[in-house]
Amino acid sequence: MLLANMQTDREQYDFALAHLNKAYVVAKEKNQKRLLTSILLRRGWTIMARGAKWARQHNFETAQSDFSLASSDYQAALDFGRVSNPNFTGVITVSRGLVEARMSQTPQDFTSAMRKLDQESTLVGKKYAEEDIHFVYTDEEQYHLDRAETYLAAPLRTVQYPGDARRELREALAAIKPPYPKRHQAFNLALQAQSYLLEGEYEQALKDAKEGLMLASEVGSSRVISRIAALYEAIEATAYGKKNSHVAMLGIELTKIRYPDIFS
DSSP, X not given: OHHHHHHHHTTXXXXXXXXXXXXXXXXXXXXXXXXXXXXXXXXHHHHHHHHHHHHHTTOHHHHHXXXXXXXXXXXXXXXXXXXXXXXXXXXXXXXXXXXXXXXXXXXXHHHHHHHHHHHHGGGTTOOOHHHHHXXXXXXXXXXXXXXXXXXHHOSSGXXXXXXXXXXXXXXXXXXXXXXXXXXXXXXXXXXXXXXXXXXXXXXXXXXXXXXXXXXXXXXXXXXXXXXXXXXXXXXXXXXXXXXXHHHHHHHHHHHHHHOGGGXX
16 A cells, blocks of 8 residues: 555556555455455555546546546545544545545535534544554545545536635645645645636746646656646647747756656
């Protein structure tokens, strides 16, 4: 599970899922139901992250397929968790709400999914020793980051809420004390940049993207770098992007980070 977590951050989703599938086989052979619950939940997280990447590439059909697979894993984890470890139920239910929101086709669907998250919010941040062992614990900061991403992730503009996303990002920062972990700060900035992009505030989106890229490069987070690359491509396609030299500079920085051999 730890290897899968590392590979997911590097966007090596097939490798991550291979690790989780092996873990699932071992846990099933040993009849470790708590581990099975954890593995199913983590596999859902990994598949949902892969679906989010497909969505950023505008391959919404494949993204929705991944979101459906993730939802199935969350349901299976919930079925196990009710028996093996009730403490996991809150985190699993939050994950189900997140993926359902990503699958929303109407504002009503989205609102219904987010209400589930509101109902479970009191369970987030409660720490149990066995959850640490199984990599299941979700703190308040991560909860708000997940919500912020969800406000931006739906395939239709009518179900995207950039202002609400920024509110959640402020809540995420308020949930922890400085110094902020660079990986989380980079993710926060990438999401903030995306929210401004959706509102056509390209200058602010570019500023946040550049700052986020610097931090993501320092910690080697491929997930954040990929997100900023998608944002760069979206800005570059606009009239603003075609005539702004700062946009071109962001493209050069991305190329240096993603293809360092070119500049060696």
